[in-house]
Amino acid sequence: MPLFQRLDDGLEIRHRHEVIRIQSWGRDSLRVRAALHTISPDDHGALDHPPLADGPTVEVGVDRAEITQGRIRVVATLDRSEANPEVLLAFVDAVTGRELLREQREHFWSPGARVYLGNRAGAYELHQQFASYDDELLFGMGQRTHGRLNLKGLALDLVQRNGEVNIPFVLSNRGYGLLWNLPAVGRVEFAVNGTRWQAEQGRQIDYWITAGATPADILASYADATGHVPELPSWASGFWQSKLRYRTQAELLDVAREFARRELPLSVIVSDYFHWTAMGDYRFDPEEWPDPTAMVDELRELGVELMVSVWPTVSPLSENYADYRDRGLLVASDQGIEAHQSVRDKGMAEPMAVSFYDPTNPETREYVWDLIRRNYVSHGIGIWWLDASEPELNPSHPSNLSLFAGPGAQVVNIYPRDNARLFAEGMAADGLAPTVLFSRSAWAGSQKYGTAVWSGDIPATWESLAIQVRAGLNIALSGIPWWTTDIGGFHGGDASDPRYRELVIRWFQFGVFCPIFRLHGDREPRNSNGYAASGGPNEPWSFGDEAYEIIAGIIRLRERLRPYVHEQMELAARTGLPPMRPLFVDFPSDEAAWSIEDQFMFGPDILVAPVLAPGQTSRAVYLPAGGTWTDAWTGETLTGGQIVMVDAPLERIPVFTFEGAVLPLLPAERPEPAVSATTDEFDQALR
Secondary structure, three states: OOOEEEEOOEEEEEEOOEEEEEEEOOOOEEEEEEEEOOOOOOOOOOOOOOOOOOOOEEEEOOOEEEEEEOOEEEEEEEOOOOOOOOEEEEEEEOOOOOEEEEEOOOOOOOOOOEEEEEOOOOOEEEEEEEOOOOOOOEEEOOEOOOOOOOOOOOEEEEOOEOOEEOOOEEEEOOOEEEEEOOOOOEEEEEEOOEEEEEEEEEOOEEEEEEEOOOHHHHHHHHHHHHOOOOOOOHHHHOEEEOOOOOOOHHHHHHHHHHHHHOOOOOOEEEEOOOOEOOOOOOOEOOOOOOOHHHHHHHHHHOOOEEEEEOOOEEOOOOOOHHHHHHOOOEOEEOOOOOOOEEEOOOOOOOOEEEEEEOOOOHHHHHHHHHHHHHHOHHHOOOEEEEOOOOOOOOOOOHHHEEEOOEEHHHHHHHHHHHHHHHHHHHHHHOOOOOOOEEEOOOOOOHHHHOEEEEOOOOEOOHHHHHHHHHHHHHHHOOOOOOEEOOEOOOEEEEOOOHHHHHHHHHHHHHHOOOOOEEEOOEEEOOOOOHHHOOOEOOOHHHHOHHHHHHHHHHHHHHHHHHHHHHHHHHHHHHHOOOOEEOHHHHOOOOHHHHHOOOOEEEOOOEEEOOOOOOOOOEEEEEEOOOOEEEEOOOOOEEEOOEEEEEEOOOOOOOEEEEOOOOOOOOOOOOOOOOOOOOHHHHHHHHO
């Protein structure tokens, strides 16, 4: 059999026991799969198959072959002079001829660039090794807590955790994007001596690679390959109010009424966990929430939507537990009982073991959605907070899980994606309007189901705020345009403490320019654990009069920006370009823009430079080259390509608009302050 065989859509390579299949997979994009003996048709990855007008060009020789799809070309070579010959792949920009990425052997003799360590069950520990480049910058990989934007030099676990969202897509400044299309538990190392992807267990290597002239081109191809986010619903662009937690219907309505009394804009308010009778019942506790329909109706009259928290956990005390267990709807265990977390839920004197339902099972998705329809949708509710959807395991042994889709070690990372799929498909089948699925985790392709991600249970510290900027930019580059944080952090924070009030104000100033604008947290004093928990005050007026005036002005700023937000969300749905993004996405030819980690663009017209340290009243801001920038608060116009020192009193953070863009950052009913405006004058305009 010849080494190379042409396919209708690509090329297949067979050498010894290994088969490599390279197929066109979208504009300027290729999919590569490699296995021992045969390529399996089983597929739990993220790739849709975009239609192509033109197929690839394939050239085959004796020991060399090329396949070109648009801008990307792969060159496959076999050097028979090596002691242990192996086919190696190199990826090239077909327009410029520049090498984008190439395989590299782990060792000159063995192992090679592709490694299969068998376990006698048809599955393998898989390695894929690529060369490292000294000048390479790498971005994406979901949302992480390492506090870095550039990932070069890091080793990252490929597993879902609270605050760690594993989306194995990386964007390189060399002009390519790569998706590791395996939802297996594993690891990636972006080392100086090589890049290595590793899956703890899998049947075959599977990755997708695309080339682009700009980061925006790469993100567009990635969205085509994994699915486009829907357009953001109109209600979702405003302010979301949440805390841990409103314990009763009356308490929640009192907060919404206070927003109305103060004429403070509010779009969404949240009923957090433990509003239910038991985990897995998926219905309101009638003692605390006696008339959900009336509650939803009153909120709608106030222009507010209700979001409810839905955990994928099932209590043994649930009225539905026997159904879940006997119909095989729970996640199973390779070893031990079907219980993977402990919680003190309703009816429990102490924390007890609970189970997770299995959203990779179509029957589970139908069963759970039927409960959601009967107990929530029937009251007019259509916004879902998909908390703990990593799933949040304790102890954290994801490889011990056994799902309908396969062994946990091979497929567990798709859990949050298929949990969102449950709700998206249920709503679509019932003819309901698209919504926001507010999830603590995601995987590649989650965006097509309307998943919004927040950054998990983060601490209420300045260090955490700085980390959120990088985390938000990297997840935006991983295909998730809808993202936010808990403004003020989740764990802790005393609303009466002046030091914390400063942090909350600065976090609000960052949050107003995030795709989703939401306040949440478990504030001091914390009064209990388990189902009785309800943190301290966490409303805009909870932080004192001075802070409230600033925060209220920020909320009203968001209201004025909502048309602009929706313009960017429509663009994200159409092109895959996230509204919140690093400077280099808009200014790729500006080398300095690639190194800026603490500023970002919000759409093409707004540059945001958050204040990330206590007591800071000015900061350096880099204005990218390629045009002029106008200080949004003073009106001063500056030329790009320089660093400037900008005042940042407590009332504002540095914000610049690009090339004369006119945006409603200041209240329309107030005259814009002159270039020489003082802090007091700005404060009056903001109010």
